Amino acid sequence: MGKIIYHYCNVESFKAIIQNKAIWLSSVYNLNDYKEIHWIKDKVLKKIKEYTNKNSYEKFNSFIKLFENQQPTVYIASFSQGDDLLSQWRAYANDGFGIAIGFNTDYFEQNDLIKTSEVLYDEKQQEVEIEKILEPLLNLDDKINFESKEFEEYCENIISEINNLSAKSKNELFMEEQEVRLIHNPIIIEDEQTKQFIFKNNLSQMMFRAVCGNLIPYFELKFDYFCENKPPILEIIKGPKNKFINQEIKIFLANNGFYNVDIKNSKSSYR
Incomplete structure:
Protein backbone atom coordinates (compact mmCIF):
# COMPACT_ATOMS: atom_id res chain seq x y z
CA MET A 1 0.00 0.00 0.00
CA GLY A 2 1.08 3.57 -0.60
CA LYS A 3 1.11 6.42 1.86
CA ILE A 4 -2.18 7.68 3.24
CA ILE A 5 -3.08 11.34 2.73
CA TYR A 6 -6.10 12.86 4.42
CA HIS A 7 -8.83 15.07 3.03
CA TYR A 8 -10.61 16.88 5.87
CA CYS A 9 -14.21 17.79 5.09
CA ASN A 10 -17.67 18.32 6.56
CA VAL A 11 -20.30 15.58 6.60
CA GLU A 12 -22.08 16.88 3.49
CA SER A 13 -18.86 16.84 1.45
CA PHE A 14 -17.97 13.38 2.77
CA LYS A 15 -21.34 12.04 1.62
CA ALA A 16 -20.97 13.63 -1.83
CA ILE A 17 -17.38 12.40 -2.32
CA ILE A 18 -18.29 8.81 -1.47
CA GLN A 19 -21.54 8.69 -3.43
CA ASN A 20 -20.14 10.44 -6.52
CA LYS A 21 -16.76 8.69 -6.21
CA ALA A 22 -15.07 11.95 -7.14
CA ILE A 23 -13.02 14.80 -5.75
CA TRP A 24 -12.69 18.28 -7.23
CA LEU A 25 -9.49 20.01 -8.29
CA SER A 26 -10.04 23.76 -8.25
CA SER A 27 -8.13 26.65 -9.79
CA VAL A 28 -5.21 27.98 -7.75
CA TYR A 29 -6.89 31.38 -8.07
CA ASN A 30 -9.56 30.16 -5.64
CA LEU A 31 -7.40 29.04 -2.73
CA ASN A 32 -8.57 29.93 0.77
CA ASP A 33 -5.59 32.25 1.16
CA TYR A 34 -5.41 34.42 -1.99
CA LYS A 35 -1.86 35.44 -1.04
CA GLU A 36 -0.68 31.92 -1.86
CA ILE A 37 -0.69 32.52 -5.61
CA HIS A 38 1.61 35.54 -5.13
CA TRP A 39 4.04 33.81 -2.76
CA ILE A 40 6.32 32.40 -5.49
CA LYS A 41 5.42 35.09 -8.04
CA ASP A 42 6.84 37.81 -5.78
CA LYS A 43 10.03 35.80 -5.26
CA VAL A 44 10.39 35.28 -9.02
CA LEU A 45 10.00 38.99 -9.75
CA LYS A 46 12.55 39.82 -7.05
CA LYS A 47 15.04 37.32 -8.52
CA ILE A 48 14.55 38.70 -12.03
CA LYS A 49 15.24 42.19 -10.70
CA GLU A 50 18.54 40.90 -9.31
CA TYR A 51 19.43 39.38 -12.69
CA THR A 52 18.53 42.43 -14.76
CA ASN A 53 21.20 44.75 -16.10
CA LYS A 54 21.38 47.18 -19.04
CA ASN A 55 22.18 44.35 -21.45
CA SER A 56 19.43 41.99 -20.30
CA TYR A 57 16.73 44.55 -19.51
CA GLU A 58 14.74 44.03 -22.72
CA LYS A 59 14.80 40.24 -22.35
CA PHE A 60 13.61 40.19 -18.76
CA ASN A 61 11.09 42.97 -19.28
CA SER A 62 9.57 41.05 -22.21
CA PHE A 63 9.43 37.92 -20.07
CA ILE A 64 7.68 39.75 -17.21
CA LYS A 65 5.00 41.04 -19.59
CA LEU A 66 4.28 37.48 -20.75
CA PHE A 67 4.45 36.16 -17.19
CA GLU A 68 1.99 38.70 -15.78
CA ASN A 69 -0.47 38.29 -18.66
CA GLN A 70 -0.68 34.51 -18.46
CA GLN A 71 -3.14 33.10 -15.95
CA PRO A 72 -1.98 29.76 -14.51
CA THR A 73 -3.93 26.73 -15.72
CA VAL A 74 -3.20 24.83 -12.53
CA TYR A 75 -5.88 22.99 -10.55
CA ILE A 76 -5.38 21.41 -7.15
CA ALA A 77 -7.00 19.35 -4.40
CA SER A 78 -5.57 19.62 -0.89
CA ASP A 106 -0.71 4.49 -4.92
CA TYR A 107 -4.13 4.86 -6.49
CA PHE A 108 -3.44 8.42 -7.67
CA GLU A 109 -0.05 7.49 -9.13
CA GLN A 110 -1.82 5.40 -11.78
CA ASN A 111 -3.23 8.58 -13.35
CA ASP A 112 -0.81 10.38 -15.71
CA LEU A 113 -2.94 13.55 -15.70
CA ILE A 114 -2.23 14.38 -12.05
CA LYS A 115 0.86 14.72 -9.88
CA THR A 116 1.02 14.15 -6.14
CA SER A 117 3.31 16.65 -4.46
CA GLU A 118 4.18 17.48 -0.87
CA VAL A 119 3.96 21.22 -0.28
CA LEU A 120 7.35 22.92 -0.13
CA TYR A 121 7.65 25.19 2.92
CA ASP A 122 11.42 25.74 3.04
CA GLU A 123 12.13 29.22 1.62
CA LYS A 124 15.77 28.43 0.85
CA GLN A 125 14.72 25.42 -1.21
CA GLN A 126 12.07 27.52 -2.94
CA GLU A 127 14.82 29.98 -3.91
CA VAL A 128 16.94 27.12 -5.28
CA GLU A 129 14.00 25.87 -7.39
CA ILE A 130 13.36 29.38 -8.74
CA GLU A 131 17.00 29.74 -9.78
CA LYS A 132 16.85 26.38 -11.59
CA ILE A 133 13.70 27.38 -13.45
CA LEU A 134 15.06 30.80 -14.48
CA GLU A 135 18.51 29.52 -15.52
CA PRO A 136 17.50 28.86 -19.19
CA LEU A 137 16.16 32.42 -19.41
CA LEU A 138 19.29 33.82 -17.80
CA ASN A 139 21.46 31.99 -20.35
CA LEU A 140 19.32 32.91 -23.35
CA ASP A 141 21.05 35.18 -25.88
CA ASP A 142 20.11 38.81 -25.13
CA LYS A 143 20.01 39.54 -28.87
CA ILE A 144 17.08 37.25 -29.63
CA ASN A 145 13.90 38.78 -31.08
CA PHE A 146 11.79 39.26 -27.96
CA GLU A 147 8.61 39.76 -29.98
CA SER A 148 8.99 36.47 -31.84
CA LYS A 149 6.80 33.39 -31.45
CA GLU A 150 9.97 31.46 -30.65
CA PHE A 151 10.67 33.61 -27.60
CA GLU A 152 7.05 33.40 -26.47
CA GLU A 153 7.04 29.61 -26.66
CA TYR A 154 10.40 29.48 -24.86
CA CYS A 155 8.95 31.59 -22.05
CA GLU A 156 5.74 29.56 -21.85
CA ASN A 157 7.68 26.50 -20.69
CA ILE A 158 9.43 28.53 -18.00
CA ILE A 159 6.16 30.12 -16.88
CA SER A 160 4.53 26.69 -16.69
CA GLU A 161 7.31 25.50 -14.36
CA ILE A 162 6.90 28.61 -12.20
CA ASN A 163 3.16 28.01 -11.95
CA ASN A 164 3.72 24.41 -10.90
CA LEU A 165 6.18 25.55 -8.23
CA SER A 166 3.60 28.10 -7.06
CA ALA A 167 0.99 25.35 -6.79
CA LYS A 168 3.12 23.36 -4.36
CA SER A 169 4.77 26.13 -2.31
CA LYS A 170 3.61 27.97 0.80
CA ASN A 171 4.87 30.18 3.59
CA GLU A 172 6.64 28.13 6.28
CA LEU A 173 4.10 29.45 8.82
CA PHE A 174 1.69 26.86 7.35
CA MET A 175 4.10 23.95 7.88
CA GLU A 176 1.95 22.44 10.64
CA GLU A 177 -0.66 21.54 8.02
CA GLN A 178 1.69 18.95 6.44
CA GLU A 179 -0.10 19.58 3.17
CA VAL A 180 0.00 17.35 0.10
CA ARG A 181 -1.57 18.45 -3.18
CA LEU A 182 -2.89 16.74 -6.26
CA ILE A 183 -1.93 18.97 -9.20
CA HIS A 184 -3.58 18.97 -12.62
CA ASN A 185 -2.28 20.94 -15.64
CA PRO A 186 -4.79 20.85 -18.48
CA ILE A 187 -4.01 22.66 -21.72
CA ILE A 188 -6.65 25.30 -22.46
CA ILE A 189 -6.51 27.06 -25.84
CA GLU A 190 -8.86 29.70 -27.22
CA ASP A 191 -9.50 29.24 -30.94
CA GLU A 192 -8.88 32.66 -32.50
CA GLN A 193 -11.43 32.11 -35.26
CA THR A 194 -14.36 30.45 -33.46
CA LYS A 195 -13.58 31.89 -29.98
CA GLN A 196 -14.31 28.44 -28.59
CA PHE A 197 -12.04 26.89 -25.97
CA ILE A 198 -10.17 23.69 -26.71
CA PHE A 199 -9.19 21.45 -23.78
CA LYS A 200 -6.38 18.90 -23.91
CA ASN A 201 -5.05 16.51 -21.27
CA ASN A 202 -7.99 17.33 -19.00
CA LEU A 203 -9.46 15.05 -16.34
CA SER A 204 -13.03 15.97 -17.21
CA GLN A 205 -15.03 18.80 -18.68
CA MET A 206 -14.40 22.06 -16.88
CA MET A 207 -17.21 22.53 -14.39
CA PHE A 208 -18.24 25.51 -12.28
CA ARG A 209 -19.72 26.04 -8.85
CA ALA A 210 -20.99 29.26 -7.29
CA VAL A 211 -19.56 30.11 -3.85
CA CYS A 212 -20.11 33.38 -1.98
CA GLY A 213 -20.79 35.35 -5.14
CA ASN A 214 -17.86 33.83 -7.02
CA LEU A 215 -17.80 31.39 -9.94
CA ILE A 216 -15.16 28.73 -9.32
CA PRO A 217 -13.90 26.44 -12.11
CA TYR A 218 -12.88 22.88 -11.31
CA PHE A 219 -12.14 19.48 -12.83
CA GLU A 220 -13.53 16.25 -11.48
CA LEU A 221 -11.23 13.36 -10.60
CA LYS A 222 -13.27 10.16 -10.58
CA PHE A 223 -12.19 7.12 -8.57
CA ASP A 224 -15.04 4.79 -9.55
CA TYR A 225 -12.84 2.14 -11.19
CA PHE A 226 -10.28 0.37 -9.01
CA CYS A 227 -8.96 -3.08 -8.24
CA GLU A 228 -9.20 -4.74 -4.86
CA ASN A 229 -5.45 -4.61 -4.15
CA LYS A 230 -5.23 -0.86 -4.86
CA PRO A 231 -8.34 0.82 -3.42
CA PRO A 232 -8.55 4.64 -3.43
CA ILE A 233 -9.70 4.90 0.20
CA LEU A 234 -7.96 3.11 3.07
CA GLU A 235 -9.40 4.64 6.22
CA ILE A 236 -11.84 7.13 7.72
CA ILE A 237 -11.02 9.28 10.76
CA LYS A 238 -14.01 10.63 12.69
CA GLY A 239 -13.62 14.18 13.94
CA PRO A 240 -13.47 14.86 17.70
CA LYS A 241 -17.13 16.03 17.69
CA ASN A 242 -18.39 13.59 15.05
CA LYS A 243 -21.43 11.51 16.05
CA PHE A 244 -21.32 8.80 13.37
CA ILE A 245 -21.94 5.18 14.42
CA ASN A 246 -19.12 3.02 13.04
CA GLN A 247 -21.41 0.27 11.76
CA GLU A 248 -23.49 2.80 9.85
CA ILE A 249 -20.39 4.30 8.21
CA LYS A 250 -19.30 0.82 7.12
CA ILE A 251 -22.73 0.14 5.60
CA PHE A 252 -22.70 3.51 3.82
CA LEU A 253 -19.24 2.82 2.42
CA ALA A 254 -20.12 -0.76 1.39
CA ASN A 255 -23.30 0.41 -0.32
CA ASN A 256 -21.08 2.61 -2.48
CA GLY A 257 -18.49 -0.06 -3.27
CA PHE A 258 -15.86 0.62 -0.58
CA TYR A 259 -15.00 -2.37 1.60
CA ASN A 260 -12.38 -3.08 4.27
CA VAL A 261 -12.01 0.60 5.14
CA ASP A 262 -10.67 1.18 8.66
CA ILE A 263 -12.82 3.44 10.83
CA LYS A 264 -10.94 5.35 13.53
CA ASN A 265 -11.76 8.01 16.10
CA SER A 266 -9.88 11.24 16.62
CA LYS A 267 -7.70 11.15 19.71
CA SER A 268 -8.24 14.84 20.29
CA SER A 269 -10.10 15.93 23.41
CA TYR A 270 -11.22 19.06 21.59
CA ARG A 271 -14.84 19.90 22.38
Missing part, protein backbone atom coordinates in the same frame (compact mmCIF):
# COMPACT_ATOMS: atom_id res chain seq x y z
CA PHE A 79 -4.76 16.85 1.57
CA SER A 80 -2.66 16.48 4.70
CA GLN A 81 -0.17 13.88 5.85
CA GLY A 82 -1.56 14.38 9.36
CA ASP A 83 -4.45 12.12 10.30
CA ASP A 84 -5.61 13.99 13.40
CA LEU A 85 -4.65 17.67 13.27
CA LEU A 86 -6.66 20.06 15.39
CA SER A 87 -6.08 22.95 12.97
CA GLN A 88 -7.52 20.89 10.12
CA TRP A 89 -10.58 19.81 12.11
CA ARG A 90 -11.27 23.43 12.93
CA ALA A 91 -10.66 24.88 9.48
CA TYR A 92 -12.00 22.25 7.08
CA ALA A 93 -14.12 19.71 8.97
CA ASN A 94 -16.89 21.83 10.47
CA ASP A 95 -15.03 22.54 13.72
CA GLY A 96 -14.51 18.83 14.42
CA PHE A 97 -17.94 17.50 13.43
CA GLY A 98 -16.62 16.27 10.08
CA ILE A 99 -14.43 13.51 8.68
CA ALA A 100 -10.90 12.95 7.38
CA ILE A 101 -10.90 10.60 4.39
CA GLY A 102 -7.66 8.64 4.12
CA PHE A 103 -6.76 8.26 0.43
CA ASN A 104 -4.20 5.85 -0.99
CA THR A 105 -1.40 7.65 -2.87
Whole structure:
Protein backbone atom coordinates (compact mmCIF):
# COMPACT_ATOMS: atom_id res chain seq x y z
CA MET A 1 0.00 0.00 0.00
CA GLY A 2 1.08 3.57 -0.60
CA LYS A 3 1.11 6.42 1.86
CA ILE A 4 -2.18 7.68 3.24
CA ILE A 5 -3.08 11.34 2.73
CA TYR A 6 -6.10 12.86 4.42
CA HIS A 7 -8.83 15.07 3.03
CA TYR A 8 -10.61 16.88 5.87
CA CYS A 9 -14.21 17.79 5.09
CA ASN A 10 -17.67 18.32 6.56
CA VAL A 11 -20.30 15.58 6.60
CA GLU A 12 -22.08 16.88 3.49
CA SER A 13 -18.86 16.84 1.45
CA PHE A 14 -17.97 13.38 2.77
CA LYS A 15 -21.34 12.04 1.62
CA ALA A 16 -20.97 13.63 -1.83
CA ILE A 17 -17.38 12.40 -2.32
CA ILE A 18 -18.29 8.81 -1.47
CA GLN A 19 -21.54 8.69 -3.43
CA ASN A 20 -20.14 10.44 -6.52
CA LYS A 21 -16.76 8.69 -6.21
CA ALA A 22 -15.07 11.95 -7.14
CA ILE A 23 -13.02 14.80 -5.75
CA TRP A 24 -12.69 18.28 -7.23
CA LEU A 25 -9.49 20.01 -8.29
CA SER A 26 -10.04 23.76 -8.25
CA SER A 27 -8.13 26.65 -9.79
CA VAL A 28 -5.21 27.98 -7.75
CA TYR A 29 -6.89 31.38 -8.07
CA ASN A 30 -9.56 30.16 -5.64
CA LEU A 31 -7.40 29.04 -2.73
CA ASN A 32 -8.57 29.93 0.77
CA ASP A 33 -5.59 32.25 1.16
CA TYR A 34 -5.41 34.42 -1.99
CA LYS A 35 -1.86 35.44 -1.04
CA GLU A 36 -0.68 31.92 -1.86
CA ILE A 37 -0.69 32.52 -5.61
CA HIS A 38 1.61 35.54 -5.13
CA TRP A 39 4.04 33.81 -2.76
CA ILE A 40 6.32 32.40 -5.49
CA LYS A 41 5.42 35.09 -8.04
CA ASP A 42 6.84 37.81 -5.78
CA LYS A 43 10.03 35.80 -5.26
CA VAL A 44 10.39 35.28 -9.02
CA LEU A 45 10.00 38.99 -9.75
CA LYS A 46 12.55 39.82 -7.05
CA LYS A 47 15.04 37.32 -8.52
CA ILE A 48 14.55 38.70 -12.03
CA LYS A 49 15.24 42.19 -10.70
CA GLU A 50 18.54 40.90 -9.31
CA TYR A 51 19.43 39.38 -12.69
CA THR A 52 18.53 42.43 -14.76
CA ASN A 53 21.20 44.75 -16.10
CA LYS A 54 21.38 47.18 -19.04
CA ASN A 55 22.18 44.35 -21.45
CA SER A 56 19.43 41.99 -20.30
CA TYR A 57 16.73 44.55 -19.51
CA GLU A 58 14.74 44.03 -22.72
CA LYS A 59 14.80 40.24 -22.35
CA PHE A 60 13.61 40.19 -18.76
CA ASN A 61 11.09 42.97 -19.28
CA SER A 62 9.57 41.05 -22.21
CA PHE A 63 9.43 37.92 -20.07
CA ILE A 64 7.68 39.75 -17.21
CA LYS A 65 5.00 41.04 -19.59
CA LEU A 66 4.28 37.48 -20.75
CA PHE A 67 4.45 36.16 -17.19
CA GLU A 68 1.99 38.70 -15.78
CA ASN A 69 -0.47 38.29 -18.66
CA GLN A 70 -0.68 34.51 -18.46
CA GLN A 71 -3.14 33.10 -15.95
CA PRO A 72 -1.98 29.76 -14.51
CA THR A 73 -3.93 26.73 -15.72
CA VAL A 74 -3.20 24.83 -12.53
CA TYR A 75 -5.88 22.99 -10.55
CA ILE A 76 -5.38 21.41 -7.15
CA ALA A 77 -7.00 19.35 -4.40
CA SER A 78 -5.57 19.62 -0.89
CA PHE A 79 -4.76 16.85 1.57
CA SER A 80 -2.66 16.48 4.70
CA GLN A 81 -0.17 13.88 5.85
CA GLY A 82 -1.56 14.38 9.36
CA ASP A 83 -4.45 12.12 10.30
CA ASP A 84 -5.61 13.99 13.40
CA LEU A 85 -4.65 17.67 13.27
CA LEU A 86 -6.66 20.06 15.39
CA SER A 87 -6.08 22.95 12.97
CA GLN A 88 -7.52 20.89 10.12
CA TRP A 89 -10.58 19.81 12.11
CA ARG A 90 -11.27 23.43 12.93
CA ALA A 91 -10.66 24.88 9.48
CA TYR A 92 -12.00 22.25 7.08
CA ALA A 93 -14.12 19.71 8.97
CA ASN A 94 -16.89 21.83 10.47
CA ASP A 95 -15.03 22.54 13.72
CA GLY A 96 -14.51 18.83 14.42
CA PHE A 97 -17.94 17.50 13.43
CA GLY A 98 -16.62 16.27 10.08
CA ILE A 99 -14.43 13.51 8.68
CA ALA A 100 -10.90 12.95 7.38
CA ILE A 101 -10.90 10.60 4.39
CA GLY A 102 -7.66 8.64 4.12
CA PHE A 103 -6.76 8.26 0.43
CA ASN A 104 -4.20 5.85 -0.99
CA THR A 105 -1.40 7.65 -2.87
CA ASP A 106 -0.71 4.49 -4.92
CA TYR A 107 -4.13 4.86 -6.49
CA PHE A 108 -3.44 8.42 -7.67
CA GLU A 109 -0.05 7.49 -9.13
CA GLN A 110 -1.82 5.40 -11.78
CA ASN A 111 -3.23 8.58 -13.35
CA ASP A 112 -0.81 10.38 -15.71
CA LEU A 113 -2.94 13.55 -15.70
CA ILE A 114 -2.23 14.38 -12.05
CA LYS A 115 0.86 14.72 -9.88
CA THR A 116 1.02 14.15 -6.14
CA SER A 117 3.31 16.65 -4.46
CA GLU A 118 4.18 17.48 -0.87
CA VAL A 119 3.96 21.22 -0.28
CA LEU A 120 7.35 22.92 -0.13
CA TYR A 121 7.65 25.19 2.92
CA ASP A 122 11.42 25.74 3.04
CA GLU A 123 12.13 29.22 1.62
CA LYS A 124 15.77 28.43 0.85
CA GLN A 125 14.72 25.42 -1.21
CA GLN A 126 12.07 27.52 -2.94
CA GLU A 127 14.82 29.98 -3.91
CA VAL A 128 16.94 27.12 -5.28
CA GLU A 129 14.00 25.87 -7.39
CA ILE A 130 13.36 29.38 -8.74
CA GLU A 131 17.00 29.74 -9.78
CA LYS A 132 16.85 26.38 -11.59
CA ILE A 133 13.70 27.38 -13.45
CA LEU A 134 15.06 30.80 -14.48
CA GLU A 135 18.51 29.52 -15.52
CA PRO A 136 17.50 28.86 -19.19
CA LEU A 137 16.16 32.42 -19.41
CA LEU A 138 19.29 33.82 -17.80
CA ASN A 139 21.46 31.99 -20.35
CA LEU A 140 19.32 32.91 -23.35
CA ASP A 141 21.05 35.18 -25.88
CA ASP A 142 20.11 38.81 -25.13
CA LYS A 143 20.01 39.54 -28.87
CA ILE A 144 17.08 37.25 -29.63
CA ASN A 145 13.90 38.78 -31.08
CA PHE A 146 11.79 39.26 -27.96
CA GLU A 147 8.61 39.76 -29.98
CA SER A 148 8.99 36.47 -31.84
CA LYS A 149 6.80 33.39 -31.45
CA GLU A 150 9.97 31.46 -30.65
CA PHE A 151 10.67 33.61 -27.60
CA GLU A 152 7.05 33.40 -26.47
CA GLU A 153 7.04 29.61 -26.66
CA TYR A 154 10.40 29.48 -24.86
CA CYS A 155 8.95 31.59 -22.05
CA GLU A 156 5.74 29.56 -21.85
CA ASN A 157 7.68 26.50 -20.69
CA ILE A 158 9.43 28.53 -18.00
CA ILE A 159 6.16 30.12 -16.88
CA SER A 160 4.53 26.69 -16.69
CA GLU A 161 7.31 25.50 -14.36
CA ILE A 162 6.90 28.61 -12.20
CA ASN A 163 3.16 28.01 -11.95
CA ASN A 164 3.72 24.41 -10.90
CA LEU A 165 6.18 25.55 -8.23
CA SER A 166 3.60 28.10 -7.06
CA ALA A 167 0.99 25.35 -6.79
CA LYS A 168 3.12 23.36 -4.36
CA SER A 169 4.77 26.13 -2.31
CA LYS A 170 3.61 27.97 0.80
CA ASN A 171 4.87 30.18 3.59
CA GLU A 172 6.64 28.13 6.28
CA LEU A 173 4.10 29.45 8.82
CA PHE A 174 1.69 26.86 7.35
CA MET A 175 4.10 23.95 7.88
CA GLU A 176 1.95 22.44 10.64
CA GLU A 177 -0.66 21.54 8.02
CA GLN A 178 1.69 18.95 6.44
CA GLU A 179 -0.10 19.58 3.17
CA VAL A 180 0.00 17.35 0.10
CA ARG A 181 -1.57 18.45 -3.18
CA LEU A 182 -2.89 16.74 -6.26
CA ILE A 183 -1.93 18.97 -9.20
CA HIS A 184 -3.58 18.97 -12.62
CA ASN A 185 -2.28 20.94 -15.64
CA PRO A 186 -4.79 20.85 -18.48
CA ILE A 187 -4.01 22.66 -21.72
CA ILE A 188 -6.65 25.30 -22.46
CA ILE A 189 -6.51 27.06 -25.84
CA GLU A 190 -8.86 29.70 -27.22
CA ASP A 191 -9.50 29.24 -30.94
CA GLU A 192 -8.88 32.66 -32.50
CA GLN A 193 -11.43 32.11 -35.26
CA THR A 194 -14.36 30.45 -33.46
CA LYS A 195 -13.58 31.89 -29.98
CA GLN A 196 -14.31 28.44 -28.59
CA PHE A 197 -12.04 26.89 -25.97
CA ILE A 198 -10.17 23.69 -26.71
CA PHE A 199 -9.19 21.45 -23.78
CA LYS A 200 -6.38 18.90 -23.91
CA ASN A 201 -5.05 16.51 -21.27
CA ASN A 202 -7.99 17.33 -19.00
CA LEU A 203 -9.46 15.05 -16.34
CA SER A 204 -13.03 15.97 -17.21
CA GLN A 205 -15.03 18.80 -18.68
CA MET A 206 -14.40 22.06 -16.88
CA MET A 207 -17.21 22.53 -14.39
CA PHE A 208 -18.24 25.51 -12.28
CA ARG A 209 -19.72 26.04 -8.85
CA ALA A 210 -20.99 29.26 -7.29
CA VAL A 211 -19.56 30.11 -3.85
CA CYS A 212 -20.11 33.38 -1.98
CA GLY A 213 -20.79 35.35 -5.14
CA ASN A 214 -17.86 33.83 -7.02
CA LEU A 215 -17.80 31.39 -9.94
CA ILE A 216 -15.16 28.73 -9.32
CA PRO A 217 -13.90 26.44 -12.11
CA TYR A 218 -12.88 22.88 -11.31
CA PHE A 219 -12.14 19.48 -12.83
CA GLU A 220 -13.53 16.25 -11.48
CA LEU A 221 -11.23 13.36 -10.60
CA LYS A 222 -13.27 10.16 -10.58
CA PHE A 223 -12.19 7.12 -8.57
CA ASP A 224 -15.04 4.79 -9.55
CA TYR A 225 -12.84 2.14 -11.19
CA PHE A 226 -10.28 0.37 -9.01
CA CYS A 227 -8.96 -3.08 -8.24
CA GLU A 228 -9.20 -4.74 -4.86
CA ASN A 229 -5.45 -4.61 -4.15
CA LYS A 230 -5.23 -0.86 -4.86
CA PRO A 231 -8.34 0.82 -3.42
CA PRO A 232 -8.55 4.64 -3.43
CA ILE A 233 -9.70 4.90 0.20
CA LEU A 234 -7.96 3.11 3.07
CA GLU A 235 -9.40 4.64 6.22
CA ILE A 236 -11.84 7.13 7.72
CA ILE A 237 -11.02 9.28 10.76
CA LYS A 238 -14.01 10.63 12.69
CA GLY A 239 -13.62 14.18 13.94
CA PRO A 240 -13.47 14.86 17.70
CA LYS A 241 -17.13 16.03 17.69
CA ASN A 242 -18.39 13.59 15.05
CA LYS A 243 -21.43 11.51 16.05
CA PHE A 244 -21.32 8.80 13.37
CA ILE A 245 -21.94 5.18 14.42
CA ASN A 246 -19.12 3.02 13.04
CA GLN A 247 -21.41 0.27 11.76
CA GLU A 248 -23.49 2.80 9.85
CA ILE A 249 -20.39 4.30 8.21
CA LYS A 250 -19.30 0.82 7.12
CA ILE A 251 -22.73 0.14 5.60
CA PHE A 252 -22.70 3.51 3.82
CA LEU A 253 -19.24 2.82 2.42
CA ALA A 254 -20.12 -0.76 1.39
CA ASN A 255 -23.30 0.41 -0.32
CA ASN A 256 -21.08 2.61 -2.48
CA GLY A 257 -18.49 -0.06 -3.27
CA PHE A 258 -15.86 0.62 -0.58
CA TYR A 259 -15.00 -2.37 1.60
CA ASN A 260 -12.38 -3.08 4.27
CA VAL A 261 -12.01 0.60 5.14
CA ASP A 262 -10.67 1.18 8.66
CA ILE A 263 -12.82 3.44 10.83
CA LYS A 264 -10.94 5.35 13.53
CA ASN A 265 -11.76 8.01 16.10
CA SER A 266 -9.88 11.24 16.62
CA LYS A 267 -7.70 11.15 19.71
CA SER A 268 -8.24 14.84 20.29
CA SER A 269 -10.10 15.93 23.41
CA TYR A 270 -11.22 19.06 21.59
CA ARG A 271 -14.84 19.90 22.38
